[in-house]
Amino acid sequence: MRSLVLANQKGGVGKTTTAIHLAHGLALSGFEVALFDLDPQGNATVALQGMFASDGEDGQLIQVCEGLRLLPSPGAKAVMEHQLSVDPAKLAELARSLTPAIDWLLVDCPPRLDAWGWAGLQLCEQVLVPVQAEFFSMHGLSQMIAALETAGLHYPGKANLLGVVPTMVDTREPLALEVIEDLRRNLGNKVTETVVLRDTMLVEAASHGKTAFEHCPDSVGALCYTELVKEILDGGA
Numbered sequence: 001m002r003s004l005v006l007a008n009q010k011g012g013v014g015k016t017t018t019a020i021h022l023a024h025g026l027a028l029s030g031f032e033v034a035l036f037d038l039d040p041q042g043n044a045t046v047a048l049q050g051m052f053a054s055d056g057e058d059g060q061l062i063q064v065c066e067g068l069r070l071l072p073s074p075g076a077k078a079v080m081e082h083q084l085s086v087d088p089a090k091l092a093e094l095a096r097s098l099t100p101a102i103d104w105l106l107v108d109c110p111p112r113l114d115a116w117g118w119a120g121l122q123l124c125e126q127v128l129v130p131v132q133a134e135f136f137s138m139h140g141l142s143q144m145i146a147a148l149e150t151a152g153l154h155y156p157g158k159a160n161l162l163g164v165v166p167t168m169v170d171t172r173e174p175l176a177l178e179v180i181e182d183l184r185r186n187l188g189n190k191v192t193e194t195v196v197l198r199d200t201m202l203v204e205a206a207s208h209g210k211t212a213f214e215h216c217p218d219s220v221g222a223l224c225y226t227e228l229v230k231e232i233l234d235g236g237a
């Protein structure tokens, strides 16, 4: 089982949007995927709720569609005994119990390295960091990379940086392109070749509780995330 967490302590950078599209995109590619929504805000849970095929499997995971199961947010649904406090050991046990049925574990983290954020890093071998192409992103990213180094020391074999993915890129904005160049200069091939372009259809899809693959498969957002799934499967990220 491969495990990948979407993390960035900065808020609103596209963690949840990337998590649900990677999860659904991998499921559409024929993999069995479990997505853990570890953000008490429950955005991933809400953004998928229009696709729920069943209410609960094993009393814990919701079948979203073929190949995709969701552990709903602790804030959205009572899934654990103490729903608002995190128990990393229990989450790890749940992840282990899903193997070998699951090919991919994806985890969506809150915009803080609080107990839930650390639990996400602790669960996964790899980390993908979505970064909004804007002026302060490099600074926030250095802090994030330092946090990943600390996590790697505490949890051997976990929290390795797979890549940094530029999100909400508006190609008409020269600054966005400069920021991406700057990221590539500093981080080289850790920056994904795929950039996720700004597309309001992604916002619209989420408001319907669906991914863009479900709601608007021909949209720019859906195409960008198809590319990102492909890059990850090809080992480019």
Ligand SMILES: Nc1ncnc2c1ncn2[C@@H]1O[C@H](COP(=O)(O)OP(=O)(O)OP(=O)(O)O)[C@@H](O)[C@H]1O
Binding pocket: 010, 011, 012, 013, 014, 015, 016, 017, 018, 039, 043, 109, 110, 111, 167, 168, 169, 196, 197, 198, 199, 200, 202, 203, 206, 221
């Ligand atoms: N490529 C995009 N184009 C346009 N809007 C986007 C794009 N990606 C995300 N958004 C929108 O931007 C907002 C923030 O995105 P998202 O919720 O994925 O970020 P996040 O990092 O998970 O936020 P938080 O830190 O609050 O968890 C959402 O309204 C989302 O629909």
Ligand SMILES: [Mg+2]
Binding pocket: 015, 016, 017, 039, 043, 044, 108, 109, 110, 111
């Ligand atoms: Mg989020």
